[in-house]
Amino acid sequence: MATVMMIVHILICIGLIIVVLMQNTKSEGGLSGAITGWSQHAKSRYGTEEKLDKLTLGLAIAFFASALVMYLIYPIFL
Numbered sequence: 060m061a062t063v064m065m066i067v068h069i070l071i072c073i074g075l076i077i078v079v080l081m082q083n084t085k086s087e088g089g090l091s092g093a094i095t096g097w098s099q100h101a102k103s104r105y106g107t108e109e110k111l112d113k114l115t116l117g118l119a120i121a122f123f124a125s126a127l128v129m130y131l132i133y134p135i136f137l
Contacts, residue, residue, distance in 0.1 A: 061133050068125045075118040082111050 061129075064125065064129050064133065068122070068129060071118060071122050071125055075115070075122055078111060078115050078118055082115070083108060
């Protein structure tokens, strides 16, 4: 079970890193603009940017929850 929790936690970490890099910055940079070139088309808060914000929040909560669960159930990870 500890291995499964570690794998899930690592996948959440990788997903969080990818989602944060895909978000637009104030300087119109970011991985999304560099790869797809559509950073100027996703300016509305009701489009892709809002979905990425919600996904980032969800992954951040999942990251915190999985870290807390691993700490409470498996304190040997310390």
